[in-house]
Amino acid sequence: MTLEPQWASPPGDTILRMMILADIDECELASRIGISDDKFQKLMEGQLEISASLANALSTTLGSSERFWRKRYAEYIHDNRRLELAEKKTDLAEWSKQFPVSSLKKLGWLPTHVNRKHIGSEILNFFGCKDLHDWNSRYSSGIGAVAFRTSFAFEANELSTLAWLRTAEKDTENINLPSYSASEFQELLPYIKQLCAYKHPSIFLSKLQKACAETGVALVTSRTLEGCRASGASWRNANGNPIILLSFRYLSEDHFWFTFFHEAAHIVLHGGDHIDVDGTDPSPFGYQNSEAEADTFSQDILIEPELRAKILRTSLNRATIRSFARKAGITPGILVGQLQKLGTLRQNQFNDLKRRYRWESDPHVPVVR
Incomplete structure (x- = not known):
């Protein structure tokens, strides 16, 4: 309609x-x-x-x-x-x-x-x-x-x-944030990756929100409503503070962390005002390159380009995936998700290595499945 x-x-x-x-x-x-x-x-x-x-x-x-x-x-x-x-x-x-x-x-x-x-x-x-x-x-x-x-x-x-x-x-209406610091937020992102190690969203989300808030960025997570296909969004409030909203769409760790860094990229590179919705062109007014830039930004934080090149030259199995994940500073499940996104692994390969979540009563924070 x-x-x-x-x-x-x-x-x-x-x-x-x-x-x-x-x-x-x-x-x-x-x-x-x-x-x-x-x-x-x-x-x-x-x-x-x-x-x-x-x-x-x-x-x-x-x-x-x-x-x-x-x-x-x-x-x-x-x-x-x-x-x-x-x-x-x-x-x-x-x-x-x-x-x-x-x-x-x-x-x-x-x-x-x-x-x-x-x-x-x-x-x-x-x-x-x-x-x-x-x-x-x-x-x-x-x-x-x-x-x-x-x-x-x-x-x-x-x-x-x-x-x-x-x-x-x-x-976020009543959250008191300091003035947004673009340089501090960008410098923070590689360190935020360390939070990937935490298994439970209730633990890593509070730490992630606190770290972002210290640079003037508000992070919110919320379950989507029926008919909404969004994974993430970012914009600025009336005070100029960036807001990042994530939905935990697909309820898997690899998708969550990739989406977080993807939205962070839109704030750092493009100023915000972005939404990632399945099946639509998320680039406003013809700026198609912004999505590719945000994807690359997110990929490079999760797996440094030199290490990624080495991974792509290697025959992969569970042992090598776990080994490379340790070197990248991420979980095996996140590495699997990235390799699936790159087409190196099929979508049905090694999915058991991913941490999965499910919704219970709290519409903001899922639990480990």
Whole structure:
């Protein structure tokens, strides 16, 4: 089922992401495209028309075509007008049917026993919004932009993804973090790999969260809702602190640790605002290379390139896998997962070496199976 977006995303959402990727700040971009600071603010908010000359300047400075920028503005204006009409006749009960209500109840994010007539209000409460207009406005950016990053039309299951992201937003609302230090976070990552040795998520997660928090990064784990296929996501909160959300998708150690370092890579290399969803292109606005870069970053932390090259030249069995895992500073199961990802091992080889998890009552922390 394809639905029209329930908000109007201003051109500034796209511009901001591409500024991060291009490592350009607002003052520099305003100067390079030839507009004043006041006009630049209006551009970001969708109040300044993207003319042919401005579209050309954006294309030259940030990338994408002139046609893309003209179309981006036109779609924003169209969505604004459509929403003005839609908000007047949107029924809260119909809106709430788009969400995985039973899954939200099961995981404890909606009251279990709630009158059907009040479901819409409870979902608004979950999102911290007073009405649909507030919800539309709030989630036109922030985690809304993360969840609906690939287009301006979306499928119903992406609302499940948005609800999953909201769980992390709620969990981090009252966390006091120091200012984010990119250099400290990047320097920390090779040492974080040592936590792979811990068997139980309840042990390594608390240590991982503490280490990340000391550099200004919040790490949250949360079980996904029905319809959400996400493994991980990263974005920045209002204070500029990166948030990493992991789902323990596939409930195996190799996938968890690879995804953590993959999301860390997007923060270090690309500034965040990323989500890894099965079956979709996770690269916003044509930056396909960012996924390959994040994969390589994660692989190189887990197994240094020189050692990986040696492993790939070796005939592998249980003994050699365990030996190489010790040299890499990871578990045999993580090494197996990496070699399967590289195609060196088949997907059904040595899977018994992997630590597996299962969900019990806590929707944030699984247990060893």
